[in-house]
Amino acid sequence: MDRAATVGGRVHSIALGTTPVDAGASHVWSFYSRTRWWIQRLGLGAALVPAGGLGSLGIAATDLPGIVRAGLDVARLWRRLDFRSPQRAAPFDRASIRDYASRHLSAQLTSSAVVPSFEWNAFCSLSEMSQVLLLQGGRLFLRARPYRMRGGLQLFPEALARGLDLRLGSRFxxxxxxxxxxxxxxxxxxxxxxxxxxxxxxxxxxxxxxxxxxxxxxxxxxxxxxHSTVVREWWNLPGRRAFRNEPLRLSFGVSSEGVAVARPAGDALFLSLALYGRAVREMGSEEVDSAMEQLRIGLLLGSTPGQPMTRARFRWDSAVTxxxxxxxxxxxxxxxxxxxxxxxxxxxxxxxxxxxxxxxxxxxxxxxxxxxxxxxx
Ligand SMILES: Cc1cc2nc3c(=O)[nH]c(=O)nc-3n(C[C@H](O)[C@H](O)[C@H](O)COP(=O)(O)OP(=O)(O)OC[C@H]3O[C@@H](n4cnc5c(N)ncnc54)[C@H](O)[C@@H]3O)c2cc1C
Missing domain, CATH: 3.50.50.60 (FAD/NAD(P)-binding domain)
Structure with a gap:
């Protein structure tokens, strides 16, 4: 039984024109052994395709001492950083990722690698997340390759639920x-x-x-x-192949932030924008419109008046746990x-x-x- 009209909860795909996009979870990582086992078993293995993305982390030679220090911590705690058994890491759950980064890592490494890996995926600030997540991430990093599902990740829960006696909708x-x-x-x-x-x-x-x-x-x-809050929007902009091919983060005031990622899709530019942070919870649709517009213009370095485009938006008030x-x-x-x-x-x-x-x-x-x-x- 689920009160929603569709199966999948926060795994939910919506349409950008005729293209499915993931409004909720999108990435299945190489270390998701149970998820990948089920995906194979359900016959969806061929739809799982490499997603790219790690290449955008900018790490400089000056970051090496910080990386080595964190690496030693991970090696020392290796057996306790099993993300399948999170309770084993309890003794190290004493500070936030922000606290850990300020003690051990350079500001440059934090902004170029830690923020994109954690804030942009969890849609909340480093001070809100336990340092255990960073240390677990360090253990998983070497085998971390992202995949996404062609056709949208919701195919996975739909396949899992096939054949069950489902009751969906608010009356259930x-x-x-x-x-x-x-x-x-x-x-x-x-x-x-x-x-x-x-x-x-x-x-x-x-x-x-x-x-x-x-x-x-x-x-x-x-x-x-x-849970974090996020409003996600996708744009498909035909004829906009030239763009700054890196993730872009813009700030909107003290507590509301956005992230934008662009990738080419045929001869179009595919833009994914996310607004997150505490203030987004309070934002009405007009404020979201104008913040999204700022993000989009910031990424494209100019507005695109009158250009044909498709767009889709989805809001999660309870997004990532x-x-x-x-x-x-x-x-x-x-x-x-x-x-x-x-x-x-x-x-x-x-x-x-x-x-x-x-x-x-x-x-x-x-x-x-x-x-x-x-x-x-
Ligand atoms: C924008 C976004 C991006 C994400 N990106 C990723 C990603 O790339 N990779 C990744 O691994 N994870 C990602 N996540 C996290 C991932 O989606 C969640 O961790 C996971 O889906 C949580 O599953 P769950 O079953 O615990 O909860 P949910 O999926 O939230 O399921 C809870 C279900 O309970 C139902 N429900 C609640 N109350 C009732 C009630 N009273 N009666 C009946 N039904 C009820 C809800 O309708 C819902 O279907 C993302 C999440 C979001 C929102």
Whole structure:
């Protein structure tokens, strides 16, 4: 059951004219072993194509001492930086990436490599993310190659869900979960109830906390997890092949920022713009329009009046799950994917703020459900 009209949650593809673009998750990395296993198994392997992108990180010779220092930290903590078992990194979850960078890395390395790798992907600032993410990234970096799915990544959850008894749409939103001797009772928005032997709650953390009564420490954790906000827009500009072929970051005031990436698509310029930061949450559509226009003009070094183009926009008020300093320590203490009564939690916030994290959490939840004793009715 999902309250949305389509499967996939934050894996969601929309149309830019006739071209599918990813409004949510777009990149599947080479180290996503479970996701890639499922993609192969579902017959989608041929649609997964290299995405490029690492070439844009500008690293200078003067950055080498910082890289070596961080590399030594990663080597020392190697076994604890397993992003499949995030709780193992709990002892190092004591500061933000910004704090780590200011102690160990040069400002140039931070702005040319760390910001593009983390802020531009998580749509929040380095001070909001735990340094564990940076150290885990250091362990994964050598085998990190990005892929995207031709036709849009939503093909993946759609294929995963094929053949299941799906109920989609707002009337199937779960309103509450209650527990009794016969199992769990899910109350739905349309007023109906379903008796289940067990329930996997794979909503966001805040929504999970609203559905059932969990232990106070777990409830506090679930309600404390934050998400970044992003408005993404795509432009297809025919006849604009000449452009500055690098990602561009522009600042809009203190807390609202944007990132733009351009790539050629046939004889057109394909532009992907993102506005993020706390202020975006407050922005109305006119402010978004004008900030997007500034981003676009900044990238193209001029406006393009009267030019034919296609564009598409999507807004996420809860975009990427923020693994803030302290998140990993709480995971270590809570082990929240263990059953809570006949309810098991799943979601990226339990493993890693990625598609792979969501897939792994789902596999673990399924395994926990299979272990629950069978109820006599
Ligand atoms: C803009 C953007 C870019 C991203 N880029 C990447 C990327 O390139 N690579 C990557 O790996 N990850 C990326 N991510 C992160 C990735 O999308 C998420 O980590 C992952 O999809 C989370 O999956 P999930 O199943 O935990 O949560 P979700 O996908 O959010 O699923 C939760 C589901 O619960 C449903 N729901 C909530 N409440 C209820 C209720 N009461 N009743 C019924 N249903 C309910 C929702 O409708 C939703 O479908 C990106 C995310 C965004 C937003």
């Amino acid at each position: 939103a779960t309103r509450s979960l209650a527990f009794g001797p016969g199992g769990a009772v899910a109350k739905l928005a349309d007023g109906s109830s379903i008796l289940c032997a067990a329930v996997v709650v794979a909503t966001g953390p805040g929504e999970a906390a609203d559905l059932a009564e969990f232990a106070p420490s777990l409830d506090r954790f679930l309600r404390g997890v934050a 923020i693994f803030a300093p302290g998140h990993f320590r709480q995971l270590d203490q809570l082990v929240p994917s263990r059953p809570q009564g006949r309810v098991v939690l799943a979601g990226d916030y339990l493993v890693s703020p990625t598609v792979e994290g969501a897939v792994l959490s789902g596999e673990r939840a399924a395994a926990e459900v299979m272990r629950l004793p069978i109820l006599e009715r």
